[in-house]
Structure formats: structure tokens, C-alpha cells
Amino acid sequence: xxKRKAPFCALSIVFLISSNALxxxxxxxxxxxxxxxxxxxxxxxxxxxxxxxxxxxxxxPAIDSAFHLPLMTKIVTGNRWKIANPExxxxxxxxxxxxxxxxxxxxxxSYNGEYFEYIKTIEGPSNTKLVITNLVKADKSRIELLxxxxxxxxxxxxxxxxxxxxxxxxKVRKSEYRQILKKSGFEGLxxxxxxxxxxxxxx
Numbered sequence: 001x002x003k004r005k006a007p008f009c010a011l012s013i014v015f016l017i018s019s020n021a022l023x024x025x026x027x028x029x030x031x032x033x034x035x036x037x038x039x040x041x042x043x044x045x046x047x048x049x050x051x052x053x054x055x056x057x058x059x060x061p062a063i064d065s066a067f068h069l070p071l072m073t074k075i076v077t078g079n080r081w082k083i084a085n086p087e088x089x090x091x092x093x094x095x096x097x098x099x100x101x102x103x104x105x106x107x108x109x110s111y112n113g114e115y116f117e118y119i120k121t122i123e124g125p126s127n128t129k130l131v132i133t134n135l136v137k138a139d140k141s142r143i144e145l146l147x148x149x150x151x152x153x154x155x156x157x158x159x160x161x162x163x164x165x166x167x168x169x170x171k172v173r174k175s176e177y178r179q180i181l182k183k184s185g186f187e188g189l190x191x192x193x194x195x196x197x198x199x200x201x202x203x
Contacts, residue, residue: 029149029156030121033131036066036158037116043104044111052201055105063101068150068157069093076174080181088186095193102200112138116145124148128159 039062043055119132134142148160160170180189
């Protein structure tokens with residue numbers, strides 16, 4: 001894995017109710033996080049034999065099913081979300097999803113025996129649950145990954161990630177994107193995110 005800390009935010013979700021949910025046993029916060037991390041591990045293991053585009057194709061659906069991307073988009077864009085038309089909203093969500101998957105596909109670019117370990121789940125503010133895990137590197141050093149999850153109609157979803165007890169990824173994106181929105185609006189931010197994604201993983 002790259003030495004840089006990978007951003008874990010992603011946008012644009014398709015609500016898929018799993019077979020467990022259909023039988024009244026929606027996936028727990030721990031299971032949602034575990035499935036996502038398992039696919040991250042798979043992407044790392046593929047890195048030496050596949051192109052970033054292949055890892056992108058693996059990770060994009062994982063982002064869709066693990067994160068509540070519409071809510072995250074709404075939060076990072078603030079009041080501008082209310083005045084944007086439906087088409088602009090959808091285009092921005094798609095661009096943020098594309099950029100987020102592209103970043104993960106390029107940052108998780110090697111595998112040296114790293115693995116994720118579950119630590120515990122605690123109650124968080126506003127009816128959230130915080131799933132605390134570690135990424136254990138080859139040298140046995142650990143990077144703490146705290147996933148903020150919330151129970152929605154379609155089941156538990158991740159809405160934020162805090163890396164190594166730092167600032168939440170959602171707050172970082174909120175600060176960054178709102179500055180761009182002030183200058184360039186929804187169209188400008190959408191174009192910028194698509195350009196960044198294209199540079200990372202060309203079509």
C-alpha cells in the first residue's frame with residue numbers, strides 16, 4: 001500500500017438491500033465495514049498483476065454499497081445542495097464517486113501482508129455507531145481507521161472515516177469543496193473531480 005494515507009470518502013450510492021435484509025437481518029455496522037475492508041485487501045493483492053483500472057472496477061461497487069454517498073454529498077456542499085437542480089446533483093455525485101474510487105485504486109498499489117483488524121464498536125453522537133479498526137502494516141505498525149456509521153432505511157452505511165485520530169475525511173472534503181463551489185459552482189466542482197479522476201485512471 002502507498003505510504004500516503006488513503007482518503008476514504010466516496011460519493012454516489014445505489015441502495016441495494018441484501019438477501020439478509022430481505023429476511024429481516026440487515027448487515028451490522030461491523031459487517032458493512034468488514035466487507036469493504038475485505039475488498040480493499042483484494043485490491044492490494046491484485047496490484048502486482050493488474051492495472052489500476054481493474055482495481056477501480058472492483059472498488060467502485062464496494063464504495064457504492066458501503067457508504068451513504070447522497071448524504072455525504074449533501075453535507076459537503078452545504079446550502080448549495082438545496083439550490084442545485086437534480087441533474088447537477090447527480091453529476092456531482094457521480095464525479096465524486098469516480099474520483100474516490102480512482103484514488104483508492106491508485107493508492108492501494110501493492111501488497112506486503114497488510115491486513116485489517118477489528119477493535120471494537122462504540123456508540124457515537126446522533127445515533128451513530130463508531131467501528132474502530134486498524135490497518136496492520138508489514139512492519140506491524142498500525143493505522144487506526146474509525147468508521148462512522150448510521151442506520152438508514154436501507155441498512156447501516158458509512159458516512160465518515162477518521163484516520164489515526166485526525167480530522168474526519170468528511171470535514172476535510174467539506175472545507176475543500178465549499179471553497180471551489182464559491183468560485184466555480186456545482187459545474188466547476190464536478191469538472192474538477194472528473195479531471196482528477198481522469199488523470200489518475202484514464203478511460
